[in-house]
Amino acid sequence: MDYFAQQAVNALALGGTYALLALGLAVVFSILGLINFAHGELMTITGYGLVFSLAAGVPYPGALICGVALAVFCAVAMERVAFRPVRRASATTMLLTSFAVSSILHTAFQNFISARPKPVPVPEWLGGAFTLAGIQIGAIPSLSILVTVVALATLVWFFQSAQTGLAMRAASEDFAVTRLMGINANRVIAASFAISGFLAAVAGILWLFQRGSVDPMMGFVPVLKAFIAAVLGGLGSLQGAVLGGLILGATEVMLRAYLPEALLGFRDAIALALIIGLLIVFPNGLMGRPIQAR
Amino acid sequence: MLTVDQLSVHYGPVRAVKKVSLAVQAGEIVAVLGANGAGKSSILNACLGLAPRSAGSITLDGARIDKLSTEAIVRLGLTLVPEGRRVFSGLTVAQNLSLGASAIGKDRAVALGSLDWIFSLFPRLAERRAQLAGTLSGGEQQMLAIGRALMSKPRLLLLDEPSLGLAPNIVDLIFDLIIGLRKEGFTFLLVEQNAELALDTCDRAYLVMSGAVAAQGTPDLFRQNDLVGHSHFAASG
Ligand SMILES: Nc1ncnc2c1ncn2[C@@H]1O[C@H](COP(=O)(O)OP(=O)(O)OP(=O)(O)O)[C@@H](O)[C@H]1O
Ligand SMILES: [Mg+2]
Numbered sequence: 001m002d003y004f005a006q007q008a009v010n011a012l013a014l015g016g017t018y019a020l021l022a023l024g025l026a027v028v029f030s031i032l033g034l035i036n037f038a039h040g041e042l043m044t045i046t047g048y049g050l051v052f053s054l055a056a057g058v059p060y061p062g063a064l065i066c067g068v069a070l071a072v073f074c075a076v077a078m079e080r081v082a083f084r085p086v087r088r089a090s091a092t093t094m095l096l097t098s099f100a101v102s103s104i105l106h107t108a109f110q111n112f113i114s115a116r117p118k119p120v121p122v123p124e125w126l127g128g129a130f131t132l133a134g135i136q137i138g139a140i141p142s143l144s145i146l147v148t149v150v151a152l153a154t155l156v157w158f159f160q161s162a163q164t165g166l167a168m169r170a171a172s173e174d175f176a177v178t179r180l181m182g183i184n185a186n187r188v189i190a191a192s193f194a195i196s197g198f199l200a201a202v203a204g205i206l207w208l209f210q211r212g213s214v215d216p217m218m219g220f221v222p223v224l225k226a227f228i229a230a231v232l233g234g235l236g237s238l239q240g241a242v243l244g245g246l247i248l249g250a251t252e253v254m255l256r257a258y259l260p261e262a263l264l265g266f267r268d269a270i271a272l273a274l275i276i277g278l279l280i281v282f283p284n285g286l287m288g289r290p291i292q293a294r
Numbered sequence: 295m296l297t298v299d300q301l302s303v304h305y306g307p308v309r310a311v312k313k314v315s316l317a318v319q320a321g322e323i324v325a326v327l328g329a330n331g332a333g334k335s336s337i338l339n340a341c342l343g344l345a346p347r348s349a350g351s352i353t354l355d356g357a358r359i360d361k362l363s364t365e366a367i368v369r370l371g372l373t374l375v376p377e378g379r380r381v382f383s384g385l386t387v388a389q390n391l392s393l394g395a396s397a398i399g400k401d402r403a404v405a406l407g408s409l410d411w412i413f414s415l416f417p418r419l420a421e422r423r424a425q426l427a428g429t430l431s432g433g434e435q436q437m438l439a440i441g442r443a444l445m446s447k448p449r450l451l452l453l454d455e456p457s458l459g460l461a462p463n464i465v466d467l468i469f470d471l472i473i474g475l476r477k478e479g480f481t482f483l484l485v486e487q488n489a490e491l492a493l494d495t496c497d498r499a500y501l502v503m504s505g506a507v508a509a510q511g512t513p514d515l516f517r518q519n520d521l522v523g524h525s526h527f528a529a530s531g
Contacts, residue, residue, distance in 0.1 A: 163400060166389050170382045176344055177380045179364040180373060182397025182446060 005135045007257040013141035015249025016148030017203050019242040021226035022233065023155070024199035026241035030172035031192045032087065034094040035227065035235075038078060038101040040219020042197050043204030044109060046071040047214030050205070051118050060123060068201040075197025076190050084186075109216035117213035126209055144206045151202055152242065155195075159238070164191050172236065232275050234288020243286055248275070295320045295481055296341070296372065296450055301350035303336045303505075310336040312505040313350065318450065323472065323482045325492040327522065328502035334485040335377050337502070338452045342367055342374045354450075368397045373446065377454035377485075379439040383428025387419055390427050390438055394445030403445060412441040415471060433464035440468065444475075451475075453484040457491060469495050489522040 021039065028036050049070035053063035082101045086093050129138045158165040164187075171178040171188045179185050200219075207222060208214060229248045233240025251271045259267060279285070296318040303311035311333045318324045328334050339345035341352055343364045352360040359367050382390050391412060395403030403409070413420035416437040422430065427438055436456060443451060453472075457465045465488075472482055472495060486492035493499060493513040501509040501521055509521045516522055 163392070163396070166385060166393055167396065169385060170393055173382050173384060174380055176364070177376060177382070178393075180342065180344075180368060180376065181393045181442070182365050182368040182373075183393065184365050185363070 002135050003257070006137065007253055009135075009137050009141050009145070010257075011250035011253040012246070013144035013148075013206075013249075014253055015246035016144055017206050017245075018222075018225055018229045018249045019245030020148060020151060020199045020203040020206075021222055022229035022241035022245040023152075023238060024196035024203070025223075025226055025230045026233070026236060026238050027168070027192050027199070028196050029230070030236040030238065031168060031175070031189060032083070032094070033091050034083060034098065036078075036083075036196070037095070037098045037223060037227075038105060039196065039200055039226065040221075040223030041102055041105040041109075042071045042075055042200035043207060043219040043222060044105070044214060044216065045074050046201040046204035047120060047208050047218060048109070048113060048118070050208065051120055051214060054121060064205060067205065068198065071201035071204065072194050072197040075193040075200070079190060079193040084189075087189075106216050113216070115216060117215040119213050120208045120211075122209050122212055140206075140209050143209070147202060147206060151199065155238075158195075164188070168192055228272070228275060232278060232285055234282075234285025236289070237285065237287040240285055240287030247278075247286075251275070295355060296483065297351075297353045298337065298341065299351045299353070301337065301340060301352065302348045303333070303340050303345050304348040305346065309348075310345075310505055311340065314502070314505070314507050315350075316500050316507065316510070318481060318483050320449075320481055321476065321479065322498065323476055323484065323496045325496035325499040326483065326485045326502055327487075327489050327492060327499055327516075330487075332502045333505040334502055335454055336505075338374055338454050338483070338485060339376075341372070341452060344374075365397075368446070368448070371447075371449040372452070373397070373443045373448040373450075374452040375439050375443045375454060375456065377458070379432075379435045381427040381430070381435050381438050381442070384426065386424050386426055387430070387438055388423040390442050391419075391423075391445055394442035397446035397448075406447060408445045408447065412444060415444070416441055433460050436460060436464070436468065440471070448480075450481045450483065453482060455485055455487060457486060457488050465491065489516075493517065493522070 025036060025039055028034055046067040049067035050063050053066040054060070058066060078101055082097055083094065086097050126139050126143065129136050159169055167178060167183045167188050168191060170181070175185065178188065203222070207218070225248060226245070229244035230241045231244070232247060233242070233244030248271070251274055252267070255267045255271055256264070259270070263270070298314060298316045301311055301314045302309060314337055316324070316326070326334050326337065336345045340347045343360070343362060347360055351358060354370055354372055359370065382393070391409060392400070395408055418434055419437055419441055422434065427435065430438060440453070440456070456468050469491065472484070476482060484492065484496070493516055496513060498512055499510065499516055500507050501516070509516070
């Protein structure tokens with residue numbers, strides 16, 4: 001029973017991190033129809049931002065803020081430099097552009113920083129654990145859950161009540177009419193990239209705390225997982241992205257915990273098979289709108 | 295107030311609008327009539343920068359607006375209620391209206407009492423302010439689409455087929471509103487397939503056929519020469 005409870009906490013923690021990443025992809029996709037595969041590089045950028053600010057003597061909380069700010073800045077810059085010129089191009093062109101941005105950043109990290117992992121100092125208390133109702137819970141999973149809940153609650157408020165949040169939802173439904181409201185299209189798109197950069201940064205920090213190092217390829221696997229989660233939830237649906245992330249995280253953790261030893265090597269294959277099964281039942285994703293013929 | 299001069303619109307190789315010129319004076323109600331596919335919506339959309347203009351100019355109060363972005367044009371006081379209403383269906387009535395005020399800013403809309411004004415024009419929207427726009431009836435959605443456009447108190451409103459698919463009593467309500475608002479100083483350019491209704495309401499009309507202006511003049515002129523009959527309009531639209 002204790003073992004299950006511990007695994008449930010881990011499932012929520014990993015699922016929450018996937019949810020934040022998938023949400024970052026979904027926010028941009030819902031407005032631009034772009035799947036930004038360079039999203040993972042924003043996590044990596046957060047990591048380097050943290051490492052270099054710490055090396056420059058910035059205190060830890062300040063360094064975290066620097067890492068997040070750098071990711072938000074780079075996300076907005078990415079849109080301005082790479083995606084805006086191809087905004088009216090086909091979805092395929094935009095997708096290829098995001099691959100290009102991603103590999104340019106990889107190469108830059110490898111050549112200008114280092115191809116090898118750079119250690120990220122993690123605060124000591126994060127290595128600990130505490131006991132709640134007789135169950136030992138690690139500090140990192142607890143922090144992940146807490147941060148995810150706060151980030152999601154803030155976003156719910158933002159999309160329900162803030163004028164910019166409403167404008168973003170409107171733009172995801174009907175971009176032309178949103179502009180007819182006198183809302184600046186560029187600003188809405190920039191805001192969606194800023195939010196996705198912020199979410200990538202938060203997820204990136206949680207990811208770094210687990211791994212303890214940052215390397216050029218760090219963002220690759222998580223963004224792939226986030227993409228799977230977003231598709232599972234229904235591409236473009238924000239609630240769906242969160243749900244997809246939680247389901248994917250929970251599936252992975254539970255398979256790792258309960259699969260017999262001989263099958264552990266097939267963990268990812270089994271997880272993906274389960275998700276394909278779900279997609280056969282829900283072809284538009286769990287909360288996706290039916291895709292209209294265009 | 296609004297002058298469209300020699301406007302052409304191309305969709306790829308297809309020329310939907312051919313050298314159309316029309317003008318709207320302040321305080322007028324002007325109608326654009328024509329059959330399906332004549333190019334009426336393309337003309338209105340081009341005025342707001344939403345259709346690809348390939349030639350010609352569009353001026354508002356003497357200043358060129360044809361190179362401005364849609365949002366910049368709307369901030370000058372010219373807006374469009376698009377064909378098919380296109381309310382934000384996942385947002386509530388109140389949220390739709392609140393976005394409608396974006397052109398002038400929320401504070402200014404509050405200062406002008408925009409929301410109370412819309413609710414007084416359309417009491418049914420007030421009752422349904424917390425309802426999702428996608429669950430409104432067609433007539434209520436048209437009220438919301440017009441109300442949303444009025445939130446920024448535009449001086450000139452372009453309406454694309456406001457009567458489309460609505461029950462007669464709702465159509466009457468909307469056209470009475472247009473006439474009432476004109477008395478308060480608003481100006482209208484409206485596209486209608488229901489020619490009788492449009493001619494009863496407007497000061498002047500243009501007939502568009504295959505992307506070009508085929509006739510223009512007062513409603514009396516249109517009726518005397520049976521211009522509308524010639525272009526295969528039924529009186530019922
Ligand atoms: N986005 C577009 N891409 C390609 N062709 C278009 C587009 N929009 C309109 N057209 C074409 O331009 C022509 C004029 O269309 P438009 O919508 O302006 O006509 P309309 O007079 O408003 O018709 P309706 O009364 O049916 O609304 C049509 O032949 C239409 O097929
Ligand atoms: Mg039309």
